[in-house]
Amino acid sequence: MLLAADGSEYTQKALAFLVVNKRLLEPSDALLVIHVQTVVPTIFNMMISGEKAIELNELEAKMVFVPIQQFLE
Numbered sequence: 001m002l003l004a005a006d007g008s009e010y011t012q013k014a015l016a017f018l019v020v021n022k023r024l025l026e027p028s029d030a031l032l033v034i035h036v037q038t039v040v041p042t043i044f045n046m047m048i049s050g051e052k053a054i055e056l057n058e059l060e061a062k063m064v065f066v067p068i069q070q071f072l073e
Contacts, residue, residue, distance in 0.1 A: 001030070001031050002034065011064075033065070
């Protein structure tokens with residue numbers, strides 16, 4: 001099953017739905033969670049280093065994925 005996650009309340013609702021409806025996933029099934037980030041505007045890239053842009057992307061990803069991981073555990 002594929003879950004597109006953006007960290008919003010809708011992500012939380014989708015996860016809660018999966019927990020309540022466990023029968024939708026068999027033990028052998030996998031849950032794939034994806035998060036797509038918007039492209040950093042070019043003007044912003046010119047103002048910061050590439051390393052800083054990567055750091056900001058990683059921070060955003062952690063803000064989305066860490067709560068999901070904690071919820072599923």
